[in-house]
Structure formats: C-alpha cells, structure tokens
Amino acid sequence: MTEQTYGEYLGTRYGVTGEGPINEFISRQDQRLMLADRVDLQALVEQYGAPLEVAYCPLITSEIHRMVDVASIAQHTVGYEHPLLYAYATKANFAEEVVRTALTAGAHYETSSTADVQIATRLWQNGTLPSSRWVFCNGSKEDAYIGAIARLRLLGHEQVVPVLDDLDEFDMLRTCPMPMRFGVRAREFAKCAGGDRFGLVPEEISEVAALLDGSQHELVLYHAMVGSQIEDEAAWLAELTRAVEAYCTLRQTVPSLRFFNFGGGMPTSSYALDFSFDYRRFFERLFATIAEVCARFDVPVPQVVGEFGRYTVASHSVFLFEVGKTKGGRNGDTPWYLLNGSLMVSAPDTVIVQDQQFIILPLEGWDTDAQEVRLGGRRTCDSDDAYPRPGGEPLVLPKTDGGLIVAVFGVGAYQQMLSGKGGAHHCLNPEMRRLIIEEGPHGLKMREVAPQSLSQIMDALGYDHVTTIRRRTPVA
Known part of the structure; x- marks a missing residue:
C-alpha cells in the first residue's frame, strides 16, 4: 500500500x-x-x-424502531393492508438485558429451544413479555421443547405458535386441551447449507391442514424461510414468489391461515464500512410481490412476519x-x-x-x-x-x-452464544470485563460485570479449592 x-x-x-x-x-x-x-x-x-x-x-431499540418505521413507509407506499410483524430471533443473543430491551422496543418473540420457551414463560409471567405479543416456536422439537410450549399455552398465553418441523410434533401438540394456533415450516425453499433438514414437505403440510380442519385448533402461519441471508435481493425475491404461491394455494383451502413468515437474514451495517442496502426498496418489493401473487390466486394478503436476529443486536x-x-x-x-x-x-x-x-x-x-x-x-x-x-x-x-x-x-x-458464558474456554482464555449500558429515566445507566477469575475457571473444570502458592525462586 x-x-x-x-x-x-x-x-x-x-x-x-x-x-x-x-x-x-x-x-x-x-x-x-x-x-x-x-x-x-x-x-x-x-x-x-x-x-x-x-x-x-x-442501539437495539434504535434498530428495531428503524426497521419497523421503514417497513411502515413501504407498506403505505405500496398500499399493503397489514404492517410488518417484527420478531426478535432470540438465539442471536439470549442475554436478559438484550431480550428485555427488544421486547420493550415492541418486538415479538421467536424461540428455538426448550430453555428459550422457559425464558419466554418467565418474561410473560413477570410482565416483560405482553400477552399481546406472538411467540413463534421454531426448530426441531424434542419432548421437553414440546412440553414447554404446551405449558405456556396451558398457563394462558393464547398467542404461542408452534411452527411444525415434523409430524411427530403435531401428533403430541394437537392433544393440548386448549385451542392451539399452529404454523408450518415449508422444507422446499431452504437454500442455505444444512437448511433442508428443517420443515415439512407439501404432502405433510396438506396432512396437517386436513387434520386441523374441524378441530378446536387452527393453522395460522406459513413459514417459508426463503433464505438465510438477503444480500442478493433479486435472487431472494424471485424465490419469494414461489413461496407466496405455495402460501396462496394452501390459503385457498385453509381460511384461518393469515401470517406469512419470510424468515430471517436481514443485512446489517454492523460488519463493513462500505455496507449498502436499501431497506425501503426491499420492503416495497416484498409487499408488492406478495400482493400481486395473492391477487392472482384471489386470496387475502397475509400479515408478513420477519425474524430479525443479527440485525437486531x-x-x-x-x-x-x-x-x-x-x-x-x-x-x-x-x-x-x-x-x-x-x-x-x-x-x-x-x-x-x-x-x-x-x-x-x-x-x-x-x-x-x-x-x-x-x-x-x-x-x-x-x-x-x-x-x-x-x-x-x-x-x-x-x-x-x-x-x-x-x-x-x-x-x-x-x-x-457460540463462545458460551461461564465455564472454561479454549486455552483457558478468561471472559473479559463487561459494561452493560442501558437507557434510564434520567439518562444512561451502566453496570459492570467483573472479568472471569482463574478460580472460577478452575472450579468449572473440577479443580476445587485450588490455591496458587508462590515460592521464591532459589538463586545460586
């Protein structure tokens, strides 16, 4: 240079x-x-x-409000009927202050695991997660995850939506004695490596719809997960058309269906100084594409759901x-x-x-x-x-x-989340000191989390009560 x-x-x-x-x-x-x-x-x-x-x-609050505002402008520009429903994908960062800030900013909740639903339940019980917010439960669900979803519903949260990844999940959840709202994740649109293991094929989705027909439960959401990243906007929108066509075909026989979830992958300026992405244009094209396809199939336009993880935090x-x-x-x-x-x-x-x-x-x-x-x-x-x-x-x-x-x-x-909190890390590298800064009633407030100590690392590894003894080095 x-x-x-x-x-x-x-x-x-x-x-x-x-x-x-x-x-x-x-x-x-x-x-x-x-x-x-x-x-x-x-x-x-x-x-x-x-x-x-x-x-x-x-900054979390700013990012959420900016995206919701931009989507609202695009919605009114296009004349789309429903506003964007912004869900925070909590797997991006589960820290209490992060999730609480996102919820306070108006985000809905997207879960990925048993513990995730248990956190949502606790936040709902203490009033941090309002009853009006949707809780979308994604991912493959073991029995404990299914049980946590059912418990949240039985406790009285009406807007928890298990998004089915496998028919076995449906067999267990449809026995819930209280009315349950379901979502289905379409497997056919996955493009990212490893993404094809998630979701149901069209025949399985049709089976779910048929079994729900006439029951106390209803199918409300179609999750397409068009792509894990949206940097290539043109290619992403082309794939979106196929997904919306599949939604419309299902909607013609399932009148309760009313949400279309395009998944995640929203780009963010966090990683490069030369970042450029026109969010308003993206949403205008998104809403216009969905409206055009729905008109062609003669079905009402759905409310669009987006999952925002890395963009949010x-x-x-x-x-x-x-x-x-x-x-x-x-x-x-x-x-x-x-x-x-x-x-x-x-x-x-x-x-x-x-x-x-x-x-x-x-x-x-x-x-x-x-x-x-x-x-x-x-x-x-x-x-x-x-x-x-x-x-x-x-x-x-x-x-x-x-x-x-x-x-x-x-x-x-x-x-x-990938590195882990607490415990021992590679080469026993200690976790650094953290400063958590939040908005308070009279300006910014800050709290300090001390760096990880050697004794904490040793305790995690089973070296209980280790005392380091320093001895004078003999000098000849």
Missing part, C-alpha cells in the same frame, strides 16, 4: 473523514471514537482497561483489545499485532464463518502512518486464532510498537 496516515487511508478507502460519522452507529468526535454518539470508548478504556466488552442496549456490542506485542512477518510477510485476548474465543465467527468481516478501528493513531497487519490472539496457543483468515485481505491499522487499543464492532449477535 502507498504511504499514508491511517486517517488518510480511511478517507481514500471509505470516504471517512477524521471527524464526524463513520457509519450509522460509529463516529469520531474531538479525536475520540464514539459508539452511537454517546459512549466515549477511549474514556471507558482509561477507566476500566482492556480487554473490555461494551454492550450499549439503546449485532451493532450493540463492541470488544476493546490492546495490542500487547507486535511481531514482524516471516520472510517479509504481513506483520502481526498480538492482542491481549482471543478473537477465536470471543468472536468465534472469525473461525466458523468463511470470509466473516468485522469492523475494526483503532481508538488512537489516526495521524500515524498506516500499515497492513494481521491480528493474533495472544491468550491462545492456536494458529487458527488469527484475523483475517489465511488468504484474506490484511487489515490496515496505524503503526505501533504496542499499546494501541483496537475496537472490534458488530459482535453483539451470536458471538457470546
């Missing part, structure tokens, strides 16, 4: 200036990197040190690491910046997801010469603990001999 400062590099590469907005949720003010214009990341590092995780919950969390040591590349290769943590442990998508990107920015050094670098986790002894992956384009960061703090954005979805 040509010689330039880091700030000049960002300006050339992304059109970013040294002051002002960097993207929708990152900015720089008075040479300080800011999260959502309200959280000074440098100030937090100065007070709490690094590594540090910052979870800023008001990816942007709200950031990791802050210190470059503890630098190391030259072998034979002139790209040099290493070794972090006082582990991206492999804290952000496992760096290993799991091919070509996964994260926005990584330095807190300081914007006037310093830039260079291409690779990041390595200093707290694991694993060659896979490197970012970018081999063959990927190197990062560009300011030159440093150590001490530089880098912020890793877009880590609020899936990373903590």
